[in-house]
Amino acid sequence: MSLTAFTAPGRFWRGNLHTHSNLSDGALDPGEVCRRYQAEGYDFIALTDHFVGMFDYPIADTPPYRNNAFTTLLGAELHSGAMENGDLWHILAVGLPADFAPSNSPGFLAVDAQETGPEIARRARDAGAFIAIAHPHWSGLTLADARSIDAAHAVEIYNHGCEAGAARGGGGHVLDLLLSEGRDLTIIATDDAHFTEPDHFGGWVMVKAEANDPDLLLAALKRGEFYASQGPEIRGIDVTKSAVTVETTAAVSIIVQGRGQGTAAVHGTSMTRTEVPLMRFYDSDWLRVTVVDAAGKQAWSNPFPRP
Template structure:
């Protein structure tokens, strides 16, 4: 029997240059793939001395096929995407190599130097590797309403993270998490793999991180890829269109690390009514968290009901500040499933925790609202109805100062001793009005006489609001 060796054919070989003087957001190079190709390799090489952020993406005749990036590297950079019918390199989506017009896109996120790049494309011909039957997909979560803690911002080797999707899921289990969102930059290439590591003890959420030139956002709860490339002025596709696309899929658009200097949110044309969540605590952002909290209050006061969430932004889930479990978003969901969790975020039934547990409700005139809900103040009384805030805080590993915030301003605070047992508290507001209440808790030195206490580095707990509306 004669075996025919696979052959290859060069489809594109081009040199180009990027420069901070003549900056363009994207460079496009099209190439024609002939009939019969079974593999495709797209390679981008360049040298950078300091900051030159080039990302490689590939599009087939009908759809997006993958992205490769190495934002932290210096020296000789090699980005490569390999596609086959049943296998693909990290960041790439497996599938048939369609004949026709393909496009390589170089995303010039930023550059402080002039750099030459070399882009090549090669097609392979021959028998495709035999398709192996994947393991059966496990159950993704479990029934039952409850409070579930997890991670909403984590990366794998399909973008710029260290772990595989399986390793990320394993680290989430070791951290005792109930859910994890896979938020690789640009690409959904890890979704199918991490699905095989879900189970009744761990729900996995399909997400992407929009990695724009003027800010980042997580697109949570997707069932398909959304075009995340929003920086070409010649292309009628904006960040608002992305947010609408996420909403149309039943997902939540979440603005990330909004005050992260050059990676902060600079899409000033963004329609905040399309925003479902906002990172009020980012584990890598340090004092920028204080600014994020203040800005979120401004959005709430303007009438935008946006859910505050946390993000580790983990790139190595077992190491240092990237280790999972140090900060979590705790979501009250009808079940531990991606849809249930996304619904809980959408309804503001969530809080940020670095350890403590929380129950938060408000009562007035015989009516009650839990965190995320709305309390309507009754009218027609000779004396105004007092609002009672009912708080239960548990698992306090440190002496704690608990703040009650009203419409983003200080209302009152209570000092609590360290206690593993739940502590029940009641706070009265004799002069309520339309707006919202929320809670903050910070670790406090036991003998401290300091009258402040809202230092970001001591954050233990940030609740979402209970909204207050006057009777119409």
């Protein structure tokens, strides 16, 4: 079995799905944010400013910054309702319609008579958006919180801004617990860039699509035809009952993760085609792959079923 992210028609397009501008609390105007990402070799971004009343519920008008080599997806970071720790929800919504109705979210504190996090996430998904649980570690997300977002397509496994500014950039623990409960989720890496600290150009997705077109990119995200990275490239994954074979740019470790304590790794030098045996995964119905290069940068496949 070959994963469809690597067999679907088209090519990979590099994009950042979590970005802020001075329409909310970022330092740069939307046009400059788009210019910098294109200059750094990105094919697309989603500008996802904070969807709260203090910023007039912005959904950035980024189509004017599209050109024949760069495109944008509309989006926002949604905030409504309190998590178990009392803090406001942060939910990433990429592919929102420009007329998505505001919630009753005046600022960054939960208030009475507002939608819950699960409710606004479901409303955004029903409106056509790709939904991700943002920065689980930074947010202090509990497993009960994570379970409640039943509209999520994905979990941020890496948030570069949260890592740079708080050393809380991860989401793998919450992700794996949800996968082990049977949730169908994919994995994204993002910047959460504000350009107020070194929070940019550190995590991205590589989306397989036939053209660098917003509708095609969004559809591919929803199908899971992408992988996430800090640097390494994943070029193919083939799965049998006994092994996973991974093709990559030069790597020092290929790690397969599954349910509970199920892990297996192969280590080496400048590995580009690596076979990882699956003897330790007798009780796992899902697997995922992590690639590590010599600089310690990682890439992550989306989860896939064990044959």
